[in-house]
Amino acid sequence: MSEEQGLQIRHLCKSFGITKALKDVSFDIAKGEVHALIGENGSGKSTLTNMLTGIYSIDSGTFTLDGKDVHPKNQVDANNQGISIIVQELGTLSGLTVAENIFLGHEERFIHAGFIRDTKAMNAEADRLLRLYGFERIKASNLVDDYNFEDRKLIEIVKATYFHPRIVVIDETTTALSQEGREELYKHMARIRREGGTVIFISHDLPEVLDKSDTITILRDGTYIDTVRSKDVNEEQLKKLMVGREMTGSYYRSDYGEKVSDEVVLSVKHVSVPGIIHDVSFDLHRGEILGFGGLSESGMHEVGKAVFGASFDRVGEVSLADGTQINDIPTAIAHSIAYTSKDRDNESVVINQSIRDNIALPSLDRLGIGKTGLLNWRKINDFADKYAKEMSVKMVAVDQFVSELSGGNKQKVVLARWIGKGSDIVVLDSPTRGIDIKVKQDIYQLMDQMRKQGKSIIMISEELMELIGMCDRIIIMKDGALNGEVKRSRELNENNLIEMMV
Amino acid sequence: MTEAAAVETSKESQIRSARRWKLIRALLPIAGLILMIIFFNYETNGRLLKHLPLAMSQVYVIMIASMGVFFIMTMGGLDFSQGSILGLSCIVVCAVSKYSIPLAILAGIATGAAIGAVNGYFYVRRKIKSFIVTICTMFLFRGLIKYLTTNSPVAGSPQLLMIDSTTFKVVCTAAVVAVGFVIFTFTKFGVYLKAIGAGEQAAKFAGIRTDRMKFMVYVLSGAITGFAAFISAIKIGSVTSSGGNMLETQILIALVLGGMPISGGAMARFGNCVVGSLLYVVLLSGLTMMGFTPQLMQLIQGIVFLVFVAIFADRDSLTVIK
Incomplete structure (x- = not known):
């Protein structure tokens, strides 16, 4: 040549x-x-x-x-x-x-x-x-x-x-x-x-x-x-x-055959959103990672929004173990539900805003001066700093704008927000979309940790490998409806899931 | 590893310099205010400072009203109907003042809030861009003001004029501004406003009831200007068909002079409306004392406005103006 x-x-x-x-x-x-x-x-x-x-x-x-x-x-x-x-x-x-x-x-x-x-x-x-x-x-x-x-x-x-x-x-x-x-x-x-x-x-x-x-x-x-x-x-x-360095530790979770609790923390009954999903019902258990897979238009992304009370025109019922109905976002957040969107820049992080405000937004009620309703900015700073560091967000200080961060670090900011809030039910829509390997690994480890602490996770993803690697149970959606369910197992491979998707 | 460390430090220095710029940007309006006072004082042979108390009589209404618009602009909206709100509220204040002064204050505030609610309704419920809505309401309520003042100006009770004193107006303005400052800086309200301006959809997904907030801010801004109408009424005592004319532009110029980013968001600082109003009034009085005609002054104001918008516009987020 x-x-x-x-x-x-x-x-x-x-x-x-x-x-x-x-x-x-x-x-x-x-x-x-x-x-x-x-x-x-x-x-x-x-x-x-x-x-x-x-x-x-x-x-x-x-x-x-x-x-x-x-x-x-x-x-x-x-x-x-x-x-x-x-x-x-x-x-x-x-x-x-x-x-x-x-x-x-x-x-x-x-x-x-x-x-x-x-x-x-x-x-x-x-x-x-x-x-x-x-x-x-x-x-x-x-x-x-x-x-x-x-x-x-x-x-x-x-x-x-x-x-x-x-x-x-x-x-x-x-x-x-x-x-x-x-x-x-x-x-x-x-x-x-x-x-x-x-x-x-x-x-x-x-x-x-x-x-x-x-x-x-x-x-x-x-x-x-x-x-x-x-x-x-x-x-x-x-x-x-x-x-630029050796990757250590496991990538996905490595346990198989662990028993998931029978305690239902969230149940979704006959939920439909006109034109997107119809008649979706499922239960989420304590300490469970429940996966949703399917083609991008299968409606699985809307399921996440529906659980968070963010769907427009939703019918059906989303309720917690104590019977609380979740119909709007503030109610969902108040009852310990968290959500990270696939559309990270528009729906997850407030893009032209500091890391501090992004992390503290839903937790401001706890960060006041006594019961006066006035904010304590020192507390807010410490709070944001603590959780940003816990998530190892790559930053100089919390007053830095989120728009300056990479995709992976933006995702970490959102996760820091919900971990700071102490949410028990976490809906993650495409949590590793466009994120590099190192941060992906961090997120997987975090999910495993949260699971062990008894938090429940709904993971929606277009990447079948991560669903197989992380979930206790995977629900496959097709044309807006549930189209099959598989349990965690070592034998599971992508082809098993693809058959149900198309 | 040394290379990686070098990258880190260069990143850090970048952010340091970005932060320095943020600080400079925050201090610029204050420096501008001082410079402008010195400049005009020199140009007018010391008359500016001598007549400062008189000049300041124009600042109260603008400063109070601009605070409401500051809230609106922080969440990424605009309001062009301020002048009409002031005019109509003034008419109501004057008319009711014949019965009771306290009632007149409340009625003025209620009128402003009601117009704010109209703005908010069309903006939030009918999903029309705020600048379109408020241009419509500006026009509409200006029409109503003209109708109500067809035969003669609406005169208030003579008692109104008796309340007028510099001390009273300073106290009122300071009180409103102080309350506004505390609410904006030390309550959820301010944080939420900035979040809506910086990314409304994401703010909603963080649990903020954005629609309710947006509506309430328009009502609040209207109410604040309704109170400014009372301050205006005690100074003039009556309202003509041009009452409150051009207030919206004056407010916009003041805010922009104060360093307010046109698209709102996290860069908004409470100082913007306070320093901006002072700057605007000093500019106005300075030019008057230098002997410019009103016609020429409007031209100069327009140029200043345009130049400042061009300097302070944050082009990355201009698309978010709602």
Whole structure:
């Protein structure tokens, strides 16, 4: 392979204000390989690919693709230079048709006489591509809004790859996909590679990375660490390279066959939320970790909200052992129920607010001067500091704003809030979503501890492995209803659960 | 490990410098106030300080009313109906003062609270952006004020004017501000307001009854301005169709001068409304004493307003204005 082939990255730097996101990163990506990019949150993976695809501007450094410098001004420009990206969140625009989305920025092919767009030809071409990819069920002339998250991701695959780009960036796309969608994506990764294109693959899922990539580059804190051949390394070695130190202790809980108490602490009876979940009933026991699994749209996320009294238009009954009805959030909190949302920045942490206020918010009643109703700020400070430290939140002081923290530390702040409040029933929706290995491990250990203290946990997650690793019982949801239940066991594997999900 | 340690210390120094900026930002309005007093005093050959007590007679109404708007803006809302609230409450105060002065005070407060409740109802229950709602109510109640003063200004009881004294107004203003300060800084109320401004959805999920809070703050702000109407009425003794005109803009300029972030949230400090009102009045009197015409003064105020908004706007959170 000649020196000129593939992508050379040289001395790449990028800063956001005072934060240095990338520091002098240089490495090569060979033509025709699947090159994985891994690292903890904030290590600079997405910053790098966003610069390559023209989403961010380049501070200094160069990208050289097949011997030519590339310096895309925007995504369309990047496409024209043979580079495309599939992003983590939704990358299609609502209100446009499937065909319009696929050819967004490249409509000129179908424009005649300067301004007349040949919609028919565009739809026909889009339909042809969709058939070619094997997505016949998606119709080019329909609005993308008619399709669910999963199908819209498939549309993005077409959009990003139909023009045979030389480099396709896949940024954490698989976390949002079901097993079926993932297989579809893997198929196309293999095809691009076969046709001589290069795939840059970003993922938190190490087994997936090892299985699907040829080469792996590790970034940490914005600096380049190493590039390794996938067949030469194992998961433990990768973790060590990412974190920069040996991972010790167990990851998930290790006990099996422990008896869960029969004492019911919370019971949900015939709960429905119009259009999202219907007729959901279950009991939560003392000291139990109850898992909820399913596809993202299965309604499992709404179950968490329903238990917390946060659902709009809920019918049915959520009650505690003493018969208290939970119908709104303040009642839920007053009766020792806690909730952390999947939408961490909007629904969990008050983002533009200090760590102190975030932790103390529901506990202010206890932090006053006697019974005067006046607040004691020293007490509040100590309280927040104590629980932030207990959760080892990476911070300088509690008056720091939450918006300055990484995803994992934001999650720790929320957990510190509820541990400080002393909640006995904790609903965790996707508690480790987008969080790096080290913090994940902390959260798992914390859950195990809480369980042993007799607290009950509802864990809602799209990651089947963590449900299997942590839960005493897993309920699988499908189309808004309960679709099966399994008990904790050593023999349980992902396939047992997937069967019930789809 | 040394590298990691270096990263840590650089992070720490970053946060230190960010904190220093926060402090500078907090002190800037106070420094601005002192500088402006010195500047205008020099420009007017010492007349500013000599006539300061007179100049300050304008500050009471603005400072009291701006406190309510400060609460509203802290939770991320806006209120353009303050002028109409003041005007209408003044009419009620004047009309009722013929029967009983204490009753007039209560009636003024009740009128303000009622208009605040209208604002709150449409904002919270009908989910209309606060600035749209309050622009509507500003227009609507200004119309009512004009209707009520069609034939002649509404005159209050002569007793009203007899109450007027600097001491009385200073005591009233200081009392309102002191109570407001304690409530904002040392009760859940202030913490909740800031939380709503900094992230309403998350505040709700932390157990704050956000809708109730939002409604109550509009009612409270209206009530506070209703009390300011009493202070205004004892000074003037009657209300014309332009009573309270432009108060909303004056309040906004005052708050922005005081360093209030337009989008509210955790950066709001109680000092914003106190220092801001003083700054505004000093600016106004200084310009008057320097001989600017009212027309030109509005132009200058507009420029100052725009410049300060541009400086203090926190662009990351501008989208949260409700």
